[in-house]
Amino acid sequence: MLSRTADGLYWLARYMERAENVARILSAGQRIASLTRTVGSEGNEWESTLVAAGCAEGYRDKHGEVTAGGVVDFLVRDPDNPSSVLSCLETARRNARAVRTALTADMWETLNDTWLELRTFESFEGAGGERILRLLEWVKHRSLLFNGAYANTMLRNDAYYFTQLGTFLERADNTARILDVKYHVLLPKSEAVGGPLDYCQWESILRAVSALRAYHWVYHARLAPWMIAELLILRPEMPRSLCACYAQITRHLELLTEAYGGRRGECHRRAGEIHARLRYGRIDAIMQSGLHEFLTEIVDDGIALGRDVGELYLLG
Amino acid sequence: MPCYDEMRESDGVRAPYRLVHEWLAKAPQAELELRRKEAELLFRRIGITFAVYTEGGDPERLIPFDVVPRVISRGDWGRVAEGLEQRVRALNAFLHDVYHGQEILRAKRIPEAIVLGNPLLRPEMFGFDPPGGVYNHVSGIDLVRVGPDEFYVLEDNCRTPSGVSYMLENREAMLRIVPELVSSHRIAPISHYPEELFDILRSVAPSACRGNPCVVLLTPGSYNSAYYEHSFLADEMGIELVEGADLFVEDARVYMRTTEGPKRVDVIYRRIDDEYLDPRAFREDSMLGVPGLFAAYRAGNVALANAVGTGIADDKGIYPYVPEMIRFYLGEEPRLPNVETWRCADPQDLTYVLERLPELVVKQTRGSGGYGMLIGPAASRAELDEFSARLRAQPADYIAQPTLALSTCPTLVDAGIAPRHVDLRPFVLQGGHEIRIVPGGLTRVALREGSLVVNSSQGGGTKDTWVLEA
Numbered sequence: 001m002l003s004r005t006a007d008g009l010y011w012l013a014r015y016m017e018r019a020e021n022v023a024r025i026l027s028a029g030q031r032i033a034s035l036t037r038t039v040g041s042e043g044n045e046w047e048s049t050l051v052a053a054g055c056a057e058g059y060r061d062k063h064g065e066v067t068a069g070g071v072v073d074f075l076v077r078d079p080d081n082p083s084s085v086l087s088c089l090e091t092a093r094r095n096a097r098a099v100r101t102a103l104t105a106d107m108w109e110t111l112n113d114t115w116l117e118l119r120t121f122e123s124f125e126g127a128g129g130e131r132i133l134r135l136l137e138w139v140k141h142r143s144l145l146f147n148g149a150y151a152n153t154m155l156r157n158d159a160y161y162f163t164q165l166g167t168f169l170e171r172a173d174n175t176a177r178i179l180d181v182k183y184h185v186l187l188p189k190s191e192a193v194g195g196p197l198d199y200c201q202w203e204s205i206l207r208a209v210s211a212l213r214a215y216h217w218v219y220h221a222r223l224a225p226w227m228i229a230e231l232l233i234l235r236p237e238m239p240r241s242l243c244a245c246y247a248q249i250t251r252h253l254e255l256l257t258e259a260y261g262g263r264r265g266e267c268h269r270r271a272g273e274i275h276a277r278l279r280y281g282r283i284d285a286i287m288q289s290g291l292h293e294f295l296t297e298i299v300d301d302g303i304a305l306g307r308d309v310g311e312l313y314l315l316g
Numbered sequence: 317m318p319c320y321d322e323m324r325e326s327d328g329v330r331a332p333y334r335l336v337h338e339w340l341a342k343a344p345q346a347e348l349e350l351r352r353k354e355a356e357l358l359f360r361r362i363g364i365t366f367a368v369y370t371e372g373g374d375p376e377r378l379i380p381f382d383v384v385p386r387v388i389s390r391g392d393w394g395r396v397a398e399g400l401e402q403r404v405r406a407l408n409a410f411l412h413d414v415y416h417g418q419e420i421l422r423a424k425r426i427p428e429a430i431v432l433g434n435p436l437l438r439p440e441m442f443g444f445d446p447p448g449g450v451y452n453h454v455s456g457i458d459l460v461r462v463g464p465d466e467f468y469v470l471e472d473n474c475r476t477p478s479g480v481s482y483m484l485e486n487r488e489a490m491l492r493i494v495p496e497l498v499s500s501h502r503i504a505p506i507s508h509y510p511e512e513l514f515d516i517l518r519s520v521a522p523s524a525c526r527g528n529p530c531v532v533l534l535t536p537g538s539y540n541s542a543y544y545e546h547s548f549l550a551d552e553m554g555i556e557l558v559e560g561a562d563l564f565v566e567d568a569r570v571y572m573r574t575t576e577g578p579k580r581v582d583v584i585y586r587r588i589d590d591e592y593l594d595p596r597a598f599r600e601d602s603m604l605g606v607p608g609l610f611a612a613y614r615a616g617n618v619a620l621a622n623a624v625g626t627g628i629a630d631d632k633g634i635y636p637y638v639p640e641m642i643r644f645y646l647g648e649e650p651r652l653p654n655v656e657t658w659r660c661a662d663p664q665d666l667t668y669v670l671e672r673l674p675e676l677v678v679k680q681t682r683g684s685g686g687y688g689m690l691i692g693p694a695a696s697r698a699e700l701d702e703f704s705a706r707l708r709a710q711p712a713d714y715i716a717q718p719t720l721a722l723s724t725c726p727t728l729v730d731a732g733i734a735p736r737h738v739d740l741r742p743f744v745l746q747g748g749h750e751i752r753i754v755p756g757g758l759t760r761v762a763l764r765e766g767s768l769v770v771n772s773s774q775g776g777g778t779k780d781t782w783v784l785e786a
Contacts, residue, residue, distance in 0.1 A: 003573045004562050092392045097363070100547040101557050112363050158575060260576045316562070316573025 001102070006162045006174060008099030010314060012092050012111075013150075013166030019088035020143035021174040023136040025052045026075050026085075028208035030133070034070065035200045046071045052181040052208070055083050072132060085139050089118055104153040107146065114142045158259050161252040168252075172245035173302050178208050179232055180295040184245030200310060203229055209240045230283040242298060243278040249305075250275045256313070267308035274301050320463050321735050322386065332387040332784055333726075339497050340384065340733055341727060343404060348728050351383045355489045364485050364544050379482065380777035384491065385497075386725045386738060386759040393504075393755055393783040396459065396467055396742070399652030401751045402642060404455050404744045407629045409645035411451035414628055415441045425644050426637045431628065432659070438625030440591065440597060444614055446623045448520040448748030453585075453621035454482075454513070455744045459652070459757075461723040468655045468720070470739065472638065474630040475622060476587045479758040480743050481545035484509060484552075486758075486780040502785040503756035509743070512754060513585075516747035517553075520619045521582045529582035532556045532572060534563070536588050536604045546587050560588070565608030567651035568615040572708035583619045584609075590624050632681040632715050633659065656718055660711040669716040670707060673700055676716045677768075678707070691768060693719050722768055725779065727761055737762045739770050740781065753784035 029049030046066050050056040055074065058081050063070045078084045082091070093115040096103060103111075123137065124153040147167070156161040182205050202223045211231060218235065219227050235241045250271045257264045277298075288292045323333040332339075340348075359365070359378050374507030413419050414431060415438075421428045432439060448491045455459060458470045488504055490498050514531065521529035535546035537559050550557035562572050563581065571578040586593065592602040597610035612618050628634065636657040658665035658676075673692055680688040690703045707714055724735035742757030759779040760770035770776040 001577050002556050002558060002562050003575055004559065005556075006575045094538070100363075101551040109361055112361060116360065162575075256575075263576065267512065268401075313575045316575075 001158055003098045003314055005102045005212055006158070007161045007310075008095045009102055009159055009313040010166040010309075012095040013101070013163045015092035015095065015141050016111075016146050017167050017170040018083060019085050019092065019139055020175070021086065021170070022053050022055075022075055022083060022085050023139040023143075024208050024210065025049060025174075026179065027136045028204045030072075031207065032200055032204040048181045049075070052178050053083060055081060058083075076132060076135065085136075086118060089114055089139070089142075100160050103148070104148040104251060106153045110142070110146050110149045114146070116121040116230045135161065148198060156257060161255050161259070162313070164248060164252045168245045168248040169302060169306055169309075171240055172249070173299060175209055175232055175240050175242055175245065176295050176299045176302065178205060179229065180292060180299065183292045183295060199223060205232070211238060211240065214238055225285055226287060229287065233286065233294075234278060234281055234283060236279070243275070246271065246275040246278050253309075263312075265308065265311055265312040267305055268303050270301065270308055274298065274305065319737070320461060320466075320723040322461070322723050322725045324735075332389045335500050336385060336387060336497070336726070339494075343613050345732055348383060348733075349416055351493045352381065352728060354493045355381045355383060358489055358492065359485070362485070364481070364548075379772045380763060380775075381486065381489065382727050382761055382763075382777050382779045383490075384463075384728055384733065385780045385782050385784045386674045386740075386761075387501075387784060388756065389506075390784050390786070392467075395465075395769065396652065397753050397755070399467070399650070400457055400471075400742055402646065402648060402651055402754055403457060403469065403472070403638065404452065404746055404751060406642040406645050407455065407472060408449075408451050408746060410641045411474075411623070411626060411629050412449065413645070415444065415625065420641065420644050423644065425640045426634070426671075430633050432633060434628055434633065435543050436625075436627035436631050438628075440610065440614075441625040446520075447522050447616070447619040450520050450621075450746055450748060451623040452626050452629065452655055453516055453520065453623075453746055454756075455745060455746070456741045459742065460655075460720055460742045461738075461740070462721055463723075467652055469638070469652050469653060470590050471632065471635060472630040473741075474626040475589065477741070477743065478542040478545055478587070479741055480509060481548045482778050483743070483756065483758040483781070485548075486778055490780045501782060502621075504783040506754045506756055506786050509754045510549060512752050514553040514555070516745045516752065517583050517619075517621055519584055519747035519749060520621065522616050522619055524616065525582045530580060531583040531585065532558045532563075533582050534558055534560070534586040534588055534606075536560075536592070540587075542587065548766075549585075549774070550570065555585075560602075560604045560606050563609070565606060568608070568612045568617055570606070570612050570618045578702065581618060585621045590627065593620075593624065597673065626728075632679060633661070636715070655720060658716045660707055660714040660716065662785065663711075666707065666711050669714075671703055673704060673716075675719060677719050678703055678716045679713055681713055681715055689769075691719060694766075694768075717770070725759070725761065727763070727777075727779075729763065729765075734765070736765070737768050737770065738779070756781035 015041065026049060029045055033045040039222050046068055050059050050066070050071055053075055059071065062080065063074065074081050074084065076085050081087060093111050096108060096111045100108060116302050123132055150163055154163065182201060202225060203212060205228060206215055209232060215223065215228065215231055218231060231238050231241065236243050236247060238244055253268050253271050257268065323329060323337060329337045335628065356378055359381065365378055374575050409785050410420065421431060431775065452474040454477060456473035456479065459467050460470050461467050484506060517531045518529055532555055533546055533550040535543060535557055537543065547557055556572065558572055564571055564573065572581050572583040588604050591599045592604045594605045594607060594609040595602045596607045608626065610758060613620055613624065636654065636659060639654055642648055642650045658669050660666045660669055676692045678690040722737040722739060725738045726733050727736040738759050738761045740757050740759050742753060744754045759781040760772070761779055762768060762770045763777050
């Protein structure tokens with residue numbers, strides 16, 4: 001297929017996934033912001049929400065001071081922020097339109113309907129939290145619908161593999177960032193404290209990746225930081241864990257190799273190496289040698305992997 | 317102005333419209349409105365839009381769709397189709413001649429000056445034989461009807477005519493929103509157009525091409541107003557939709573960049589104008605084209621559809637001579653007449669045009685899309701004066717024609733069903749061996765009462781066009 005088509009599918013999937021992730025991070029952030037008020041702590045929830053969404057720098061350049069209203073607007077609506085929910089959906093649809101022939105009718109209709117509906121939303125200035133939560137829910141649903149549409153209607157060929165690569169590279173990046181923003185509350189020293197604030201921090205991490213229920217099913221135990229870290233980093237059965245994402249990434253890279261008569265490159269080596277780290281890592285070792293360092297490395301390696309994929313397939 | 321209504325005659329309803337008329341009589345206005353809205357929603361969801369570059373407004377606009385079909389009898393269509401085939405063959409012969417021996421100029425059947433002095437002539441094409449000898453693979457011939465047996469050719473489009481996706485999607489929309497009305501008629505199918513087009517494109521692959529030729533559609537990109545059509549046709553034919561940057565030329569061979577490395581391209585259905593095709597051969601500042609493409613074409617390593625340089629055949633200044641071409645190359649009389657045309661470059665014609673300006677339609681020879689034209693009977697005194705001055709200053713840029721009483725068809729408007737003027741653009745396909753025409757074409761309708769301008773950029777709409785089989 002055309003390199004540009006592969007590129008369009010890959011970024012389409014990445015931006016849909018990013019829209020969903022930003023929406024999840026923001027809902028979790030809003031929740032914790034209102035909870036911390038009730039447990040009597042100032043906290044800097046909005047700051048860490050920005051960092052988790054990868055938007056801290058852009059926000060500082062534009063607004064300076066971090067306020068609840070400013071962050072919500074910047075993450076939901078602001079067209080100057082390429083990662084705002086609305087920008088992501090716009091970009092996704094633009095990519096979709098440029099590669100329309102590679103989409104199934106259901107994929108296109110899902111994306112186009114999302115975009116049409118989006119344009120009927122009015123400004124969010126001064127909108128109540130309730131309306132914003134409704135919008136975030138809507139975004140989540142649209143993304144889930146898109147994932148369902150492509151999983152259920154695309155032929156299992158290279159077009160599908162590139163779409164999957166986009167979804168899982170973006171998701172891995174997102175999970176790693178969410179964990180990294182909060183790594184300090186997961187460190188052993190805070191375990192001893194385990195006050196209500198910690199508890200609600202832990203809960204918010206799990207909520208941001210829709211894993212609160214999953215946690216209980218896997219561990220049948222009260223929230224504990226090292227288990228949260230293990231669930232989101234190493235557990236293959238947790239669909240948003242780093243390990244699960246990289247299993248999908250390596251799998252689809254292998255499928256591409258198969259489809260293309262054995263052609264492979266640096267991206268295959270790098271993805272396999274990252275996956276091995278996650279597949280055979282142990283959480284106590286990661287905690288001991290530094291959770292923050294481990295996550296930073298994963299994020300950086302993920303970025304390099306994106307570049308490698310681009311070089312082999314997307315730039316022609 | 318009295319004009320031919322395609323549904324009503326003085327004492328009743330014309331035969332092809334019998335069932336449509338019954339349907340209109342039974343369906344309440346609100347119901348028809350509802351159907352129209354359904355169709356628009358459908359188009360919006362599929363994304364059948366076109367871009368209009370004006371300030372503000374909707375960047376992706378819908379072309380208004382009218383739910384009342386336009387019906388053409390089998391007999392009428394048969395005569396039209398013969399005329400179209402004849403015309404397209406003559407245009408191809410003319411293009412070959414202009415770029416080779418120029419017999420028609422030497423025989424003085426067309427004045428040399430309007431061909432050789434024409435900026436649409438591409439000297440780069442002299443002496444070159446395009447694969448299969450075909451120049452205008454896809455032609456859109458605009459027709460108007462003024463009477464029971466009178467169809468006229470209003471203009472030829474031999475470069476990159478568009479609109480065929482509307483023809484196809486209009487039929488799909490009708491099948492969804494008024495299935496009973498459709499199934500009560502025997503309508504000639506059109507949905508095989510993409511297959512026919514694909515056959516035509518394959519048939520002109522360079523002779524050196526072995527095996528299955530690789531055909532692609534070259535688009536200027538998603539910001540082009542006809543992008544939907546490009547993606548639709550590529551999709552229907554199952555070929556890659558490429559942009560200039562997806563192609564490159566090496567050793568005078570064209571390749572596309574794919575995820576598996578470079579892949580050789582044999583036939584390019586290009587929807588980019590000549591000037592932008594190749595910055596090395598034509599406009600240097602073109603970002604849309606492929607450097608070296610024209611050299612590859614001249615080397616015979618790739619086919620372009622349509623060929624480079626076809627603009628000389630559909631120029632409005634050349635148009636008056638198409639009947640001459642038919643006589644000269646085919647030895648036949650034209651089956652589809654031209655509209656009488658005065659060339660303002662000719663001093664005698666100019667004098668006549670200036671005298672009769674309030675009755676005439678004046679067009680710029682290089683204009684398109686309904687811009688830069690004057691409709692005498694509808695013009696104000698000031699507009700007429702302005703055009704007179706322009707005609708005197710640049711006579712060679714203008715032609716004039718009588719204001720034709722374009723036929724009308726019943727159309728849904730705010731006040732109910734009312735007659736509105738229509739034209740017809742059939743699409744004629746020409747391959748290495750034969751000409752194929754999908755029955756019907758795109759009917760454009762002027763939605764404003766009395767208006768004769770059907771262009772979508774000027775508020776025109778479209779209708780599904782039915783050629784009856786029985």
